[in-house]
Amino acid sequence: MAWHGARPSAALVATAFGMLVALVPSTLTPAHADATHGTGVALRSTVSTADLAAGSASTVAQTGAPRPAGVEPAAWTVLTPITAPELEPTAEPAPEPAPAPAPEPEPTPAAPAPDCAVLACVALTFDDGPGPYTGTLLNTLAAKGVKATFFVLGSRVAQFPDLAARTAAEGHALGSHAWSHQSLTSMPVEQAADEIDSTTVILIQTVGIGGPVLFRPPYGAFDEQVRLTLAERGQPVVLWDVDTEDWKNRDVGVTTHRAVAGASPGSIILMHDIHESTVAAVPGIIDHLQAAGYTLVTLPELLGPTEPGQVYRSR
């Protein structure tokens, strides 16, 4: 398996780091802000078939004329003329009642971000991609109208740039999972910094990520040096509180149970979109969580503004 793609050059790293620093003070401009949630309710007046029948019933009568031979009575009923009473002309025509303004179709507004201080929010997160099953997962999420967060590997983004771009374009949040999935605590600090920065660069290049880059260390492994390295770059450490262990069980039922049974308001659920069984479990996980009253959100929606170097395991 090729974890290593071509890394951005040191010059690009420096350039992008400058961009990142410039981006840090700005407020988050999440790509999900323009997402529409569900469908609006169309208000329209209706006329029932009963109304129509009542309005037309009194105008039909039979005449006394002899019916033509061979024609059944039902076929020669005719309308009886109704004489309208003559109205006195008035000097001034009565003002016509103003027609009720037709409701204008409202432009689809950007759906407001869910308020996780009020709602029972949980965030689905997918690590180690993009990969061969990511497209199927994106189809599922689109069909369900659910946004998620993807902690991608820089090497995988280099391999599947179109999937990374599609993920962002469809309103999901992307975070960094470093470049090669090696543990950052078992390498020199310069190398760890390169793992972090090269992934930041390719995220900026590929998906134009804005705001602080959420970072999830491979294996969840970090020490104080790694944390400070991230803090210098404005990046928070985002872990999880619900581990589906999907990489180990590779079982739709077990992964689903661990995700649903482990969730509580504010949870961050860990999964991996590089496993077919995980992608197959997601429709059921979404259905169960929504049936239990949870609102599924991205990490920027769940966490709100983040602090550089701060460690987050849930809301």
Ligand SMILES: [Zn+2]
């Ligand atoms: Zn991972």
